[in-house]
Amino acid sequence: MAQEGGLALVRKAVEVLDLLAEQGEATAASIAEDLGEPRSSVYRLLSSLQKLQMVESGSGRGAYRLGFHLLSLGTAVVERFDERRFARPVMERLHEQTGETVYLCVRRERQAVCIERLDGRRVQSLALKLGGALPLHAGAASRALLAFDDRAAWTQYLESGPLQRFTPSTPVTGEELLPALEQVRRDGIAVSDQDVTVGVAALGVPILDYLGRVRAALSISGVREAILSDATTALREQLLLAGEEVSRAMGWKAVDGAVADFG
Template sequence: MDRDRDAGGLELISKAGAVLEILEASGPTGAAELAAALGEPLSSVYRLMQSLTAIGWVDRPAKRGPYRLGLTWMTIGGFLEDHLDIREACLPALRSLVATTGATSFLCVRRGSRAVCLERVEGISVQSLAMQLGGSLPLYAGAAPRALLAFLSHAEQEDALAETGLFREDPPRPGAAAIDSDITRTRAQGFAVSDGDVTPGVAALGAPVFNHRGEVEGALSISGLTAQVLGAEVDRNVALLRQAAAESSAALGGEQL
């Protein structure tokens, strides 16, 4: 019985691997096409895709649309390897931010229209559930995502914003005027402020990190209860965050604005 169960588990893993290979090679693919490629009944493929969607390996933005690789899966392997340099460059600054502010610190990088959490160092206060390691937010929500958005080129901003609104669990998207105003304000002051727009009662500050070409490579942020982040110590927190971002940019050969 154990042998049969093990064989069934290996077969399921093999099918899941085949699905991921198809989606990686072909891009968004419908259930019927997957069934034909796998040589499996359509009903079996639907059950498999439901399981892969539930764990975040596969996404299906539209109810009857094609499947595509999920953001959780895309943070594994090549995506992580592509960002090892920025992770190593920023990790000392993230740890220093936790030591000095007590707030949870994050490193986020852009992937399409979203900001993906590449590193997270836990603080000593409230633990945010909104941005887990490997998780993501749209570029209009939260401090690190908005810091990324503000320092993209105008064309990149337009492309990123055109793709948002694909995930039901995302925070509500502000109007175009509010987004434009936030971009202008963030660029002028050099950091972004999030006050309850992702999680009520939780605030965050985010600052961009630049590479040697002067391009925004990622963003650092600190997050905690509103009083902790935006209260009496807000000026200190902003200064510490901007210093951490400057040190991280320098480690990548860039300069902070």
């Protein structure tokens, strides 16, 4: 019973931290209301988290925000990814060449999680922040991760629950999503045309390892006209070459010069 109580307390602490990560700052009263917990319990929990430097006083009266101790923990998590280490210099070059926002994402269950992001100089999309996530059916990086997984995983994903629609262009049914995933496999590149944010488009390519498994996805995002116009063929070429370069650093070898071949 004591173990169950301890787990419940840890779960509540995580819920508080997740809420602060989402909202930026919040008072104990608003946290208690959002989580459906007694205010006294939330106050005690926040006090304990503050002593551990997990949270700190916010800018408003009675407000709290995430503490700096979480920064060191988050940095330790991010730095363990080989994908990030190999991709970072390629991302920096791509960012310098294009001026657009560049992402690196990895899969975690039904989501694509952003583990590196370089903000664009012209527009900074807020749909996928560093450490944030999108479902695998929405966005270019997300669909690149799903498309280059085994096809059986596509069916499992569709059957595991209803898909969230972000805009009228988001593929949320098998009739919409499966052809899109097949297209990604044929082309070696995923195209997101306003299916996460109206007016914003993105391109995504898979990062493969020495076994040919998809390990991550590299993506570039910006205003639709800058990403998908007739004059942006070079942008696709740059991204495809960047994805291949990072994949080679992960030990992948091309088959007949193809960017990816999963048949």
